[in-house]
Amino acid sequence: MERLEEELTCAICYDIFEEPRVLPCSHTFCRVCLQDLLQPSYAFPSRRCLTCPACRAVVPIPAAGPQELPLNFALKAVIEKWQQEERARAEERARAGTEAGAGAGAGAEAGTCRAHPQQPLNIYCLKDRQLVCGQCLTIGEHHGHPIDDLQSAYRKAREASGKLLEELMGKCCSEVFSCSERLQQQKAQCQSTLQSDREAVLRYFKELGDTLEHKKEALLTALDELDSQISEKFDPLIKDAEKLKVEETELKELHLAVQKEQSPLLFLEKLDRLQQRLRALTQQQLPNAEPVEIHPRMETLLQDTWSKTEIGQVHKIHTPKLHLTGKSQCSGKQTGAAAVWAALTEPNVIVLILVVVVSLWHMETSAGALLTPLTDLSQFLGRIYRDCCRYLHDTVEELCYTSTLPKEFCRRILP
Incomplete structure (x- = not known):
């Protein structure tokens, strides 16, 4: 025990x-x-x-x-x-x-049987696990039950309880521990898988976030570069316009001073200076900038390209080169080509070509050297062709970026 x-x-x-x-x-x-x-x-x-x-x-x-x-x-x-x-x-x-x-x-009274008064409780019933009297075993409800002495039953129960503890601490306890360890291993395995998935999610969205951040910085950098170009284009013109505003303000103040002058001589002198400065101001050309547009527009790019691109393909989107274009350029290359064709079909151009051909045909040559004028004509027409091609190429570029009219093109061709 x-x-x-x-x-x-x-x-x-x-x-x-x-x-x-x-x-x-x-x-x-x-x-x-x-x-x-x-x-x-x-x-x-x-x-x-x-x-x-x-x-x-x-x-x-x-x-x-x-x-x-x-x-x-x-x-x-x-x-x-x-x-x-x-x-x-x-x-x-x-x-x-x-x-x-x-x-x-x-x-x-305390040690007697309730069912059989005056009978002592001195026998232990092993089946019902209680003390009984002799009559309970012979004629009572415990008849035929296994019995034992109380002290003997106590010793045997003590020994059995020790073996019970050994059994519980052995097989049963090991099974409980094995079950607990198995459940803990299963839990740890599930948690390990969950942690791996969590790391995969974090890694994927970190890479996606880095890619989006890189693309955002590239687009913002392109906008900043274009902003610098806009400042370079308009800041000098704005500065000149501000100077003209200052000159206009000074002339207004000078005009007020002239109106207040009481001396005839000083009035005439100041009025003359005012008129000279006013003529200079009116003759000075105002700063002017060609209306421009930003191409391509970021809003259009985001709607047409970014919104239709799969997440996994975002890194393949290239950052566009932003630039300023004249508003007339929005008509595209087709408009420029139409202007060139209109210029070539002008009557002045056709007359010019005919005059050149006739002049060369009536060139002073000997009657026996007919091939020489033809050769000269061929060479001259070749030079005319090359010059026209060069003029056409230059004029097409100028039409695309400066919005010149077909008649201006003709004036460049005609001497």
Whole structure:
């Protein structure tokens, strides 16, 4: 009995186990005792750890505390059974002490059978597990039941309880531990898979975010570069316009001063200076900039290209080259080609070509050297053709970027 009590005693508090919890090292202690041994863990920031009093191994404890450790159900069942037997033995000892100290009449009444008065309860029924009298065994309800002496039954039960504890601590306990470890391994495997998926999600969206951030910076850089071009184009013109505004303001102030002048001579002098500056201002050409447009527009690019591109293909989108174009250029190359064709079909151009051909045909040549004018004509027409091609190429480019009219093209061709 003492050996069993030692097995049921906690190695920390030296008392019977209360809520026995199993550590990862397989040793069992009271939950409250483990709570008192907790220490902060530097290896597990979200956990705490303790040193096992039995094997001195440092084991981690869940963040919620020892109550999350597996409960030793087998040991708990043995403890409950042992406590029940202890209470029964205590009651029996108390009853035996009461009978020994009481009077003879009282002792006979306390130790007699209720069904058969005056019959002592001195036989233990193994089937019903209670004390009975001789008549209960012979003519009563316990007839034919296996019996034994109380002390003998007690010794046998003590021995059986020790074997029961060994059985519980052996096969049953190992099965419980195996089940607990198997469940923990399954949980750890699922959590590992979940962590891998979580890392994959974070990695994918980080790469996607980096790509989008890079594309955003590229588009903003292109806009900044175009903004610099706009400033270079318009800032000097704005500066000249501001100078003209200042000159206009000064002339207004000078005009007021002239109106207030009382001296005839000074009035005439100031008026003359005012007129000279006014003529200079009116003759000065106002700064003018050709109306321009930004091409391509980012809003159109985002709607037509970005919104129709799959997420995985975003990195293949190229950053466009932004530039300023004249508003007349929006008509495209087809408009420029139409203007060139209109210029070539002008009557002046046709007349020019005919005049050149006739002049060369009537060139002063000898009657016997007819091939020489033809050769000269061929060479001259070749030069005319090359010059016309060059003029046409230059004029097409100028039409696309300066919006000149077909008649202006003709004036460039005609001397």
